[in-house]
Amino acid sequence: MTETFASGDRVACTIGDTELSGTYITDRDGMRVVKLDSGYNIGVDPSRVAFLERTSGGDQPAVEVDQDPALPELAIISTGGTIASRIDYRTGAVTSQFTAADILRAIPGLAEIARFRTQILATILSENMTPALWQQLARAVHDAIADGAAGVIVTHGTDTMSYSAAALAFMLQSPVPVIFVGSQRSADRPSSDNVMNGICAAATAVSELGEVAVVMHESPSDDRCAIHRATRVRKLHTSRRDAFRSVESAPIGYVEYPARTVTLEPDAVQRGTRPLILDDRLEPRCGLVQFYPGMDPVLFDAFSGYSGLVVAGTGLGHVSSACIERLGALVDAGTVVVMTSQCLYGRVCDRVYDTGRDLLTAGVIEGATMLPEVALVKLMCVLGRTRDRDEVQRLMQTDLAGEVLGRSPHGL
Amino acid sequence: MDSEQVGLVAGLEIHQQLDTACKLFCGCPTRIRPVEEHNGEFYRYLRATVSELGTIDRAAEEEMKHIRRFRYLAYDSTCLVENDDEPPSPLNEEALEITLEIAKTFEMTPIEQVHVMRKLVIDGSNTSGFQRTGLVAVGGTLPNGGRVESICLEEEAAQRVEDACFSLDRLGIPLVEITTSPCLHTPEEVQETAAFIGMVLRSTGRVKRGIGTIRQDLNVSIRGGARVEIKGVQELDLIAEVVRREVRRQQELLAIREELLARGAAVDEQPVEVTRLFEKTGSSILKRAKVILGIRLRGFAGLVGREIQPGRRLGSEISDYAKRCGVGGIFHTDELPAYGVTADEVAALRAMLDAEEQDAVVLVAADRKKALCAVQQIVRRASLALEGVPEETRRMLEGGSSAYMRPLPGAARMYPETDILPVSISPERWGSISAPELLVDRARRYVAEYSLSAATADQLVHSSSLSLFDRAVAAGVQPGLAARTVLATLKELSRDGVALDGIGDDRIIAVLGAVQEGRAAKEAVPDLLRAVAGGAPVDDAVASFAPAVDADELEVLVDQIVQERIAFVEERRMGALGPLMGVVMAEVRGSVDGKRISELLRKAITKALG
Numbered sequence A: 001m002t003e004t005f006a007s008g009d010r011v012a013c014t015i016g017d018t019e020l021s022g023t024y025i026t027d028r029d030g031m032r033v034v035k036l037d038s039g040y041n042i043g044v045d046p047s048r049v050a051f052l053e054r055t056s057g058g059d060q061p062a063v064e065v066d067q068d069p070a071l072p073e074l075a076i077i078s079t080g081g082t083i084a085s086r087i088d089y090r091t092g093a094v095t096s097q098f099t100a101a102d103i104l105r106a107i108p109g110l111a112e113i114a115r116f117r118t119q120i121l122a123t124i125l126s127e128n129m130t131p132a133l134w135q136q137l138a139r140a141v142h143d144a145i146a147d148g149a150a151g152v153i154v155t156h157g158t159d160t161m162s163y164s165a166a167a168l169a170f171m172l173q174s175p176v177p178v179i180f181v182g183s184q185r186s187a188d189r190p191s192s193d194n195v196m197n198g199i200c201a202a203a204t205a206v207s208e209l210g211e212v213a214v215v216m217h218e219s220p221s222d223d224r225c226a227i228h229r230a231t232r233v234r235k236l237h238t239s240r241r242d243a244f245r246s247v248e249s250a251p252i253g254y255v256e257y258p259a260r261t262v263t264l265e266p267d268a269v270q271r272g273t274r275p276l277i278l279d280d281r282l283e284p285r286c287g288l289v290q291f292y293p294g295m296d297p298v299l300f301d302a303f304s305g306y307s308g309l310v311v312a313g314t315g316l317g318h319v320s321s322a323c324i325e326r327l328g329a330l331v332d333a334g335t336v337v338v339m340t341s342q343c344l345y346g347r348v349c350d351r352v353y354d355t356g357r358d359l360l361t362a363g364v365i366e367g368a369t370m371l372p373e374v375a376l377v378k379l380m381c382v383l384g385r386t387r388d389r390d391e392v393q394r395l396m397q398t399d400l401a402g403e404v405l406g407r408s409p410h411g412l
Numbered sequence B: 001m002d003s004e005q006v007g008l009v010a011g012l013e014i015h016q017q018l019d020t021a022c023k024l025f026c027g028c029p030t031r032i033r034p035v036e037e038h039n040g041e042f043y044r045y046l047r048a049t050v051s052e053l054g055t056i057d058r059a060a061e062e063e064m065k066h067i068r069r070f071r072y073l074a075y076d077s078t079c080l081v082e083n084d085d086e087p088p089s090p091l092n093e094e095a096l097e098i099t100l101e102i103a104k105t106f107e108m109t110p111i112e113q114v115h116v117m118r119k120l121v122i123d124g125s126n127t128s129g130f131q132r133t134g135l136v137a138v139g140g141t142l143p144n145g146g147r148v149e150s151i152c153l154e155e156e157a158a159q160r161v162e163d164a165c166f167s168l169d170r171l172g173i174p175l176v177e178i179t180t181s182p183c184l185h186t187p188e189e190v191q192e193t194a195a196f197i198g199m200v201l202r203s204t205g206r207v208k209r210g211i212g213t214i215r216q217d218l219n220v221s222i223r224g225g226a227r228v229e230i231k232g233v234q235e236l237d238l239i240a241e242v243v244r245r246e247v248r249r250q251q252e253l254l255a256i257r258e259e260l261l262a263r264g265a266a267v268d269e270q271p272v273e274v275t276r277l278f279e280k281t282g283s284s285i286l287k288r289a290k291v292i293l294g295i296r297l298r299g300f301a302g303l304v305g306r307e308i309q310p311g312r313r314l315g316s317e318i319s320d321y322a323k324r325c326g327v328g329g330i331f332h333t334d335e336l337p338a339y340g341v342t343a344d345e346v347a348a349l350r351a352m353l354d355a356e357e358q359d360a361v362v363l364v365a366a367d368r369k370k371a372l373c374a375v376q377q378i379v380r381r382a383s384l385a386l387e388g389v390p391e392e393t394r395r396m397l398e399g400g401s402s403a404y405m406r407p408l409p410g411a412a413r414m415y416p417e418t419d420i421l422p423v424s425i426s427p428e429r430w431g432s433i434s435a436p437e438l439l440v441d442r443a444r445r446y447v448a449e450y451s452l453s454a455a456t457a458d459q460l461v462h463s464s465s466l467s468l469f470d471r472a473v474a475a476g477v478q479p480g481l482a483a484r485t486v487l488a489t490l491k492e493l494s495r496d497g498v499a500l501d502g503i504g505d506d507r508i509i510a511v512l513g514a515v516q517e518g519r520a521a522k523e524a525v526p527d528l529l530r531a532v533a534g535g536a537p538v539d540d541a542v543a544s545f546a547p548a549v550d551a552d553e554l555e556v557l558v559d560q561i562v563q564e565r566i567a568f569v570e571e572r573r574m575g576a577l578g579p580l581m582g583v584v585m586a587e588v589r590g591s592v593d594g595k596r597i598s599e600l601l602r603k604a605i606t607k608a609l610g
């Protein structure tokens, strides 16, 4: 006979000749998971767990957060991610279910930097982000700035943070900082990077910056955050705190921790130098595909009917001769094809080798110095604005938000 | 001290590092490195997080009074898991197997599904801010009738290099934690039980040895006292003394409590700023201080300075609490005037705080924030003196006394490690585990099977080269020779500075095998090992130390030596045998068995003397 327990029930487990009392948590893999009074969780066969009593689950008291009226006001827009996650007691998994106000409590120092108003746009893991959500996010950020926010902080899962940041950089011109921030190590651990990243993001959001940026750890140490331009940043490590790096350009600034001193590079866009403009048009039927040796050209056919396709080619921006013909067919059928490089660093140049020249002849557009995923997001925005092929090509090769570098800096 | 009369109740928590190839949650080796070999460093802060039940553990809360920047040293033998920059790998199966072997020895019952937990530790010793641990088995027995409550498999913490600097080589080494029930009632019993558990652990042959690889925590209380956990007792022989001193400390604290109650003692809530009193003081600490706060403890005079343990006073306890706020320490009137503070200054201080003769005043000097934090702690600890013995985690000091570390942690500090899947221990797996032969049983077997003396057998089973002995005997080496090599020869050579580390058991066994086969004399073993340690292949060494002296040649040689010294032989008769042994041995460079030379010499001398 197996009884039905509720989470929080007091139970007794019999392990050999030892009887241990604890709290029932959940069932897992056919076992009852019990938190013993010592604090240890164990899995026990249901036949060895006996019900003792039902306890009323005490609700956690809501904690009020004091806000200093003398400080500038920032908007925090929460989309989910580990900066705002906690353990689900029942499943034992990390979930993103915090309200934005919870973030203030989780990061105590924030209240010294600014006043905050908070908005939950989504509570998703960032791999579930969509272009439609980018649009909603752009509108929400726009509205917050129009409403007088001195800066906006977007909390975001790190996996696709650079996509969303780039999308906002293309859809929104902002006179104030729009700062994306997240954490690589979950907020439920004492060592989480959420506190320092959150503080540095807030310091940047009240700084003299005037563009969309990502603020994350600069090194494995809790000493400094780097401020990355939204269109040049990439997550380059699966788990390290300093996974985010500016690719082929230096960060546009730094924030010292715990001093919170912000220094901006000369090329950072200054606060107040641009008007607030939202253009949230987007063509979501765009794809991104990485070429590899031996790739079956037929695979490109999957994108027929798409408005745009970004290819991450090899080296200077190449695909096999066999693939060029298919790309040409896509172009002929009306799909805009943009070539980028899986090298990530350096400029695409299809005028050096034969395959490159053949690609240009086939109508493929060189993606200049754009990162493949940035080119994808940009292509969606550009195609949302115009379908004129020449205009699309012009816009794709023109710098809109720092994605196309006029000159290539040296080195990696 | 009469243990029964004071109502002594004690339990043990023994932490033993396991000798596995890899760490508990990553592929790094379990090797301790010299600090100067670190090849990287980074800095972190740690913050207490709320448990899944919404509360903050009290020990962690106290740690948060003084947020520190921790420095970590990384090595080419550590990885991103130690850096807390990568999720942990699955639980090390080798470590789990050793843990199960130990559990079997204590006749425990395994947990069917082991869940790895995070135990909040934010003193810097874990980069993550928690120590991963899992309960593996419960309900074991001890020979004295006591109980082993539980065995947990944990990750070792990082080694503190100094203050806020930690070395990552040790972090993540598998560790078993064996907890007895509070079933021990005399200091000696605690020590004997610790020795027994240590013996069981070493019986597996798969635990680390040497300083710091085993640590005992003691839980001690007396009637009317409180449960106190003393951490990090590394020397087994000190355990009984640590228990005795803790009993005394608790007795003294209870006596102080009685005296305080009789005096109607009370602790002020508010400090008084006395910075200006010490503007011209001879105490450099007070003179330098930004802020000096005084707090009056009414009725405490003479008791703050009362000794409660060798080298420890109630004042030391109060000081330990204050230090949690980052202050260097405290001054109190029971020890003043001293340290450059004059009698006049003390009088002025007493006057300023309205302190009467029976009152004590405690001073703390620091910046304002730290000083205020410290005063709170002083008030807290002084108030606890009115209640008796506080429940605490303490650390052992040299000699066996102890200092306050933090409050006893509660269950609020444990939450699930979501990055690691639970591990099932099936009945089949449990059935396949066999308990190791205990070292005491093994010693008895050596006496019976190998005719070794009880003393030699005992030395052998406690030797770090026990496995070498077993392997040598299994390879056909005569047990006496193997024992002598392990217990004497190797030690002597290493004392002489011969680098034996690089030789490896295989080559030692090959040398002993050569003796066994008659290719070398047992007297040549030290020289052979010396040569092998110097890089010579075993066969070359044997050849060079065994110039071909066959039986006939040896007889001729012995005769010749006797003839050359015939006058000496005639004078000393059989007494010449000893000195001539040395001459022959030198000639054959130890390649021939001494017993055989002795026989031949005896024959030759007898013949020469007609």
Ligand SMILES: [Zn+2]
Pocket: B023, B026, B027, B028, B077, B078, B079, B080, B081, B082
């Ligand atoms: Zn590692």
